[in-house]
Amino acid sequence: MDLHLFSQFLISGLIMGVLYCLMSMGINFIYGIMKVINWSMGEFFMIGAFIQYLLLESFIGSEYWYIGVIISACAVFVLGALVQVILIKPMFVGIIEAKMEYVTIITIALAIFLRNLALLIGGPYIYTPPDYAKPTQLLTLPLSGNRLVAFIGALVLLGLFYFFIKKSWTGKAFQGVAQNRAGVQTSGVNVLRYDMLAFGLGTALAGAGGALMAPIFSVHPLCGLAPTIRGFEIIVIAGLGSIPGILVAGLLLGFAESLGSAFISPSFVDIYGFILLVIVLSIKPYGMFGKAERTV
Amino acid sequence: MAMLYMENITVGYVEGIDILRNVSIEIEKNKITGIIGANGSGKSTLLKTIFGFLHPNKGKIVFKDKEIDKSRPYYMKEMGISYMLQEYSTFPELSINDNLLLGAWTFRKDKKRIKKRLSEIYEIFPVLAERKALKAGNLSGGQLRMLSVGKEIMSEPELLLIDEPSVGLQPNIVTEIYDLLIKISKQGTTILIVDQNMLKALEVSDNMYMLDMGQVKQGGPKEDFKDSIRELIKTSLMAD
Numbered sequence: 001m002d003l004h005l006f007s008q009f010l011i012s013g014l015i016m017g018v019l020y021c022l023m024s025m026g027i028n029f030i031y032g033i034m035k036v037i038n039w040s041m042g043e044f045f046m047i048g049a050f051i052q053y054l055l056l057e058s059f060i061g062s063e064y065w066y067i068g069v070i071i072s073a074c075a076v077f078v079l080g081a082l083v084q085v086i087l088i089k090p091m092f093v094g095i096i097e098a099k100m101e102y103v104t105i106i107t108i109a110l111a112i113f114l115r116n117l118a119l120l121i122g123g124p125y126i127y128t129p130p131d132y133a134k135p136t137q138l139l140t141l142p143l144s145g146n147r148l149v150a151f152i153g154a155l156v157l158l159g160l161f162y163f164f165i166k167k168s169w170t171g172k173a174f175q176g177v178a179q180n181r182a183g184v185q186t187s188g189v190n191v192l193r194y195d196m197l198a199f200g201l202g203t204a205l206a207g208a209g210g211a212l213m214a215p216i217f218s219v220h221p222l223c224g225l226a227p228t229i230r231g232f233e234i235i236v237i238a239g240l241g242s243i244p245g246i247l248v249a250g251l252l253l254g255f256a257e258s259l260g261s262a263f264i265s266p267s268f269v270d271i272y273g274f275i276l277l278v279i280v281l282s283i284k285p286y287g288m289f290g291k292a293e294r295t296v
Numbered sequence: 297m298a299m300l301y302m303e304n305i306t307v308g309y310v311e312g313i314d315i316l317r318n319v320s321i322e323i324e325k326n327k328i329t330g331i332i333g334a335n336g337s338g339k340s341t342l343l344k345t346i347f348g349f350l351h352p353n354k355g356k357i358v359f360k361d362k363e364i365d366k367s368r369p370y371y372m373k374e375m376g377i378s379y380m381l382q383e384y385s386t387f388p389e390l391s392i393n394d395n396l397l398l399g400a401w402t403f404r405k406d407k408k409r410i411k412k413r414l415s416e417i418y419e420i421f422p423v424l425a426e427r428k429a430l431k432a433g434n435l436s437g438g439q440l441r442m443l444s445v446g447k448e449i450m451s452e453p454e455l456l457l458i459d460e461p462s463v464g465l466q467p468n469i470v471t472e473i474y475d476l477l478i479k480i481s482k483q484g485t486t487i488l489i490v491d492q493n494m495l496k497a498l499e500v501s502d503n504m505y506m507l508d509m510g511q512v513k514q515g516g517p518k519e520d521f522k523d524s525i526r527e528l529i530k531t532s533l534m535a536d
Contacts (some may be wrong), residue, residue: 169404176387176398183385186347186448188373188402 008141009262010255015151017254019213022154023231024238024246025161026205032178032241033198036088036103040111041206041231042224044080046118048072048207049214049223053129062130069153069211076207081200083110092195118221127219146215153212157205162243174198178241226270233273237280239290249288252276298322299486300346300455305355305365307345314353315341316510323455323503328477328487330501330518332494332528337507339490340382343457346488347379348372359455373402378453382460384440386447388433392424395432395443399450417446420476438469445473449480456480458489462496474500494529498522 023045030038055068087106091099133145165171176184177194185191209227217223234253238245253273260272280288300323308314316338323329331339344350346357348369357365359375372379379385386395396417400410418425421442427435432443441461448456458477462470470493478500481487491497498504498518505515506528514521514528521528 169401172390172394172398173401175390175394179387179389180385182349182381182383183387184398185349185369186373186379186381186385187398188370188451189398190368190370192368 004141005262009258011138011141011143013255013258014251015147015254016257017251018151018154018158019209020227020230020234020253021158021246021250022205022209023227024234024250025158025243026202027231028235028241028243028246029205030199030202033174034195036100037107038199038202039104039107040114041203042228043111043114044076044203044206045210045224045227046221047079047114048076048210049217049219050118050122051075051207052211052214053127053219056129062132065132066153069208072211073204073208077200077204080203081196084196084199088199089192089195092192115221122221125220129214129219131215150212150216154209157208161205230273233277237277237287239287242287242289245287245289297325299325300357300359302346302357303355305345305352305357307341307350307352309350314510316345318355319510319512321505321512321515323486323488325486326481326484327502328481328489328500330497330504331488331490331507332497332504333507335492338510339507340459342507343379343459343488343490347377347457373451376454377457378448378451378455379457380444380448380459380461382463385444386432386440388431390432391429392432392435392443393428395447396450399447402451413450413452417450421446438465438472441465441469441473442476445476449485453485455486455488458487460491461489462491462493470496494525498525
């Protein structure tokens with residue numbers, strides 16, 4: 001393989017890695033705040049993609065795809081927050097046993113419900129929104145315009161999210177909730193409100209991902225499945241709860257898939273991530289950046 | 297006149313199992329009130345109930361003439377109550393400065409006040425000022441306890457609830473922490489302190505309550521406890 005082709009695969013891995021990070025960040029953020037896994041993230045991704053498709057086809061036109069991404073993310077934020085308030089919050093008020101198990105069941109049920117609702121409304125068809133940008137070139141490398149746009153969009157969203165968490169008062173409160181739930185309440189933070197915001201924001205990241213990647217993965221009821229599986233793979237590789245870890249693991253996964261496709265076969269693209277996961281866990285059982293919990 | 301009083305409070309973590317039963321106490325303004333008792337007597341539960349982490353099944357809690365027994369923790373903070381948890385109430389991955397800033401959450405838009413309070417807190421705790429950029433997770437047990445106190449007094453509370461300030465600390469650090477609490481009390485903060493270290497609690501308190509199996513066994517000015525404290529310690533150690 002020549003250097004030109006190799007660098008093309010590397011860039012493709014980089015782009016896909018950053019895109020996967022967006023999904024992982026949402027899952028990780030919700031887990032960090034509420035200590036629950038939202039198994040319906042893929043469906044929020046799918047809803048974001050459907051809203052984007054609808055907006056571009058029927059309302060704003062393809063040249064305003066970026067406005068569509070913002071609207072999709074906002075709509076998914078509202079939907080996520082509503083789901084949290086109606087289905088999940090009741091488990092966090094008062095002392096309730098086995099609330100994590102309840103949340104697991106409810107988010108799996110929600111995933112099945114949303115997927116079937118999409119099937120009922122949109123049918124078993126694959127919709128493809130218009131291209132966001134024309135194919136372009138990076139130095140001598142030809143690049144898909146959609147991938148480049150989604151890559152830049154994902155980088156911007158991840159950057160904004162990082163600065164929001166690190167620099168704003170609200171972000172500090174989120175960090176407080178994640179690190180010491182009782183301690184942050186003694187500061188006067190209303191944790192139930194922050195649970196709702198976290199669920200909304202986490203799902204909004206997935207929704208924005210769906211809208212950004214709509215022309216790449218196309219839009220159909222199962223389009224959130226692959227990014228969700230990648231999202232979970234990244235979290236396990238990184239170690240649950242680590243933001244820098246997610247970025248590193250996302251890029252590694254992107255490279256593994258891209259180079260695996262190049263050197264072995266693109267038919268096994270779904271397997272390379274799992275091979276990477278097994279290798280990392282056999283060396284570092286808590287993930288690359290994860291920490292062992294103190295038990296004694 | 298009591299700043300806060302609890303009247304016939306019955307509360308528990310699980311339905312049907314009450315940890316506190318018909319507990320009534322009064323906390324006088326500008327005084328230190330101590331709650332003593334053996335492990336499992338309900339001391340920490342009492343503080344959690346006042347701060348709204350638990351809601352009583354029966355009875356009422358009144359703070360400055362307002363019933364607060366159904367309110368949640370964030371509202372307590374807005375009302376002027378702070379709570380230093382037995383477990384550290386700090387954030388290990390945040391810097392000392394950010395920990396203190398989160399203590400100013402209720403007045404986060406008032407930059408002037410935040411700046412003033414930060415410099416006052418650093419004056420009280422020079423050891424924290426020297427390490428303000430350091431992550432709280434790197435501090436020793438005593439320093440973490442100081443950071444917890446600093447964070448909780450950032451908001452200049454009218455009432456400070458303190459749960460086991462001496463637990464796990466060396467005697468010289470315990471003395472340092474208690475000296476600080478006396479200083480805070482002299483600045484006009486009412487304090488309700490829970491401690492297994494009965495002698496230390498007796499030393500600093502103006503009024504005291506002894507809890508036993510979720511009920512108030514004895515209450516009143518600390519002078520009433522002076523003769524019986526050795527007997528109480530003995531009983532409590534035997535109960536442990």
